[in-house]
Amino acid sequence: MKKLLFATTAIAMAISGSVPAFAEFNSRTIRVSNGINSDHPVGNGIKAMQQCLDEKSGGKLKLTAFWGGALGGDLQATQALRSGVQEAVVTSSSPLVGIIPALGVFDLPFLFASPDEAYKVLDGKFGDNMNEKLDAAGLINLAYWENGFRNLSNSQRPVTKWEDFSGLKVRVMQNNIFLDTFQNLGANATPMAFGEVYSALETKAIDAQENPYVTIDTSKFFEVQKYITETNHAYTPFLFLFSKPIFNTYTPEEQAALRECAIVGRDVERQVIAELNKKSLEKIKEAGLEVNQLSAEEQVRIREKSMVVYEKHKEQIGADIVDGILAELKTIRAK
Ligand code: TK8
Structure with missing residues (x-):
């Protein structure tokens, strides 16, 4: 009886107390920039992340997603985060190597052999280590989302052996490692922002591009391409980046909710x-x-031919980083 009385009093006090619900949360609108379209799986991830945020913040933390590069390309949006004028971006790591050279490790051809081993590396210590480097550059990586294994599409001819790459005008991301990988295979590689790819393919300024199937589908590249080759030449992660200058003004509860819900969205x-x-x-x-x-x-021929790219870029990425990821993959594969 005493216990019950105590519990009822406690509840009554909590209800009448001056502390409003979700007091640790402020009403915030979080702009999330995307190069891909809303029907890409990132759209599903953002919905799940929002639901999680609604529960944790009582509806106070709101994501507003922008699609199809409406807030600018990956690199432009990332710079806006660093200077604190935009909250968030879902970007490939590849265009950011000019800011953080170590991220180039994820661009090495044929690095990951399956999504599972990529998850182990990204969601583990190695991923944390990269997050520290991003943090030092003014970027909080809330979680590693997925872009995925990349395949080649083109408008010219079937590509079934490495000699078929010869002279093909391939758009690559703004990234030296991708550039070298394709030049090394004999292609004529051109770095270009993602937002320009569709029209460059349409006007035949370029013949080819490489992206995961879901992107070739949702960004409609298939409308202006004739051939695809399942090359799986690279697995590139998406980073869910938050502006560090803005993040630092958020309460610890808001920060924790964002980190936790970004993982819910990622899955x-x-x-x-x-x-x-x-x-x-x-x-x-x-x-x-x-x-x-x-x-x-x-597959073996193309892979072996591409291995020169590792040595060529090792120093720029950081020898410890390249050796570190290869050692970790070896351990994962031995299990
Ligand atoms: C979307 C890009 C895209 C990437 C590329 O903003 O540029 O080809 O694969 O998904 O990040």
Whole structure:
């Protein structure tokens, strides 16, 4: 009886107390810039992240997503974060190597062999180490989301062996490692921001581009391409970056909610990619594109030919970083 009385009093005090609900949270609008479109799995991830934020903040933390590069390209948006004029961006790590050279490690060709091993590296100590470097550059990486394994599309010819890359005008991200990987295969590689790719393909300023199937689907590149080759030449992560100058003005509870909910969103996004990959490939085939697989022998040839890129960029990325990730992958693969 005494206990019950005590509990009732405590509840009554809590209700009548002057501390309002979710007092640790302020009403905030968080702009999230995206180069990809809203039907990309990042859209599902952001919805899940918002639901999580609603629960934790009583609806006070609101994400407003912008799609199709409406707030500028990856690099431009990232610089806006660093100077504290925009809250967030979902970007590939690749265009950011000019700011943080160590991130180039993720651009090395044929580094990851499966999404699972990428998750282990990114969500573990190695990923944390990269997050510290991002932090030092004014960027809080809330979580590693997924862009995924990249495949080559083009308007010219079936590409089934490395000699077929010869002279192909391939758009690459603004990144030296991708540039070298494709030059080394004989292609004529051109760095270009993502937002310019569709029209450059349409006007035939370039012949080819490389991105995961879900991007070739949702950014409609299949409309202006004829051939695809499942090259799986790189797995690039998405970073869910937050402006450090803005993050620093948030309460610890707001910061924790953002970090926790970005992980909830990440898991949904990765799951949807796994499901959509196959559907996107079907859609691309139905649109009339010829899809080619590389023979096992050709995969080995292309991979071996690409290994020079590791040595060439090792120093710039940081030898400890390259050796570190290779050692970690070795451990993961031995298990
Ligand atoms: C979207 C880009 C894109 C990337 C690229 O903003 O540039 O090709 O793969 O997904 O980050």
